[in-house]
Amino acid sequence: RRSSKRVPPGSLGIPIIGHSLHLLRAMRANTAEKWLQQRIQKYGPISKLSLFGKPTVFIYGKDANKFVFTSDTSTLSNSQTQSVRALLGDRCLLELSGQDHKGVRDAIGLFLNPESLKRYVGKMDEEVRIHIEMHWQGKQEVKALPLMKTLTFNIICTLLFGIERGARREKLVDWFQEMIEGMWSTPINFPFTRYNRSLQASAGIRKMVNDFIDEKRLKLAQKDATNPQQDLITCMLSARDENNREVITEKEIVDNVILVMTAGHDTSSILITFLIQLLANEPSVYAAILKVLSFCFAEQEEIANSKPKGELLTWEELAKMKYTWRVAQETLRMFPPIFGGFRKAVKDIEYDGYLIPEGWQIFWVTNMTHTDNTIFPEPSKFDPSRFENQVSIPPYCFIPFGGGPRMCPGYEFARIETLVTIHHLVTQFTWELLADNFFKRDPMPVPTKGLPIQIVQKPNVTS
């Protein structure tokens, strides 16, 4: 029986196209928040529209976030756009629910829980040092965004998947960039469309990941892998039920390798890029930031000076980088890499006096609570001290990593790679911006020119 409630106000727009082009255009012009604010003014806090071919309800605010992140699978399921599903695969975590979701998430979590991550800090540090030696030292100008993408991709390849440096890794990174570019595109599959190029890149990645799986399977059979949990692929291959049958199918391994690589490198690279932008040595432009920069520098310098030159960072030292992490959190508040996401109503839902019909999408947006001045006073001011007392921030209001059972499992991983990278950058270099700091959302926020910076290496560097 249908509820007597009515669906939220708004219009579903032109069939198929709906409001997707409006939203994508606003994101590219960096006016998506304004576009949504106009909807709120016109229709109120809950309204209907049509996005990526589906009727959708846009909701925002603390209660809306709580509803999205904590509703169980009998009410809401995860929902991706058609292009995301086609590119990442229908057995990746984003598509799974209930026990299927839990099983795969537990396997991935084996690598991403803080206990395991403690072991990775030194390796992560090595990767960052190699990267700085190859791409920063001896240079006067660099482009931060592409470099951070290379760094975070290399970290994931080495640490999580044990994929060695070389031609294959480089091919893989090219395909990833190509695939990601079409992820939020209109799914029109004709030769030369963005979506078509992404699909081709995704097929290339799939083939390569299948080859990695074959190699790791062989090593496992030869008992070469003394520690079956040494990388994520080997671990998923080793997972067995009581009858010694593989628990995770080969397709699930492929889909989730692609998901973790996508979710894990683009997001962190954007966070670090925005941190580099904020910590630029531009006192005339960023007088307020100068204080942040000097606090951050003092914290990192103290850690660098407390240890012998060349010694790798430790988990305990990362725990001391409290101020730097607050700067990163404030960066995530103002420039969340993930703009928002979708869930699907599994049944007719009554929400806030309205009916959300079964099958409709629900669109949640990070920025709307991050820039709400009742939660974060003076939201356009960059102020890391907001995070000094974490409990003062109400639950479900700071949501760069989502929340609830689907909350980003890579949170700690991202924290470690951000802190290690910023440690080396601020203790070894100063930098100035070489272009304006305008950015667009594509769909993640990216500085339009890739953030070119002029760098100066500090004398007597302690690294």
Ligand code: HEM
């Ligand atoms: C600054 C860095 C990062 C940000 C801002 C971020 C943000 C997010 C967000 C908003 C979600 C969706 C949550 C939801 O739908 O409720 C998510 C999911 C996910 N993230 Fe991250 N992420 C980051 C880094 C990482 C890293 C480093 C990894 C892996 C190494 C990772 C792996 C994943 C996975 C696998 C999911 C899907 C979880 C699920 O559906 O159960 N992320 N992330």
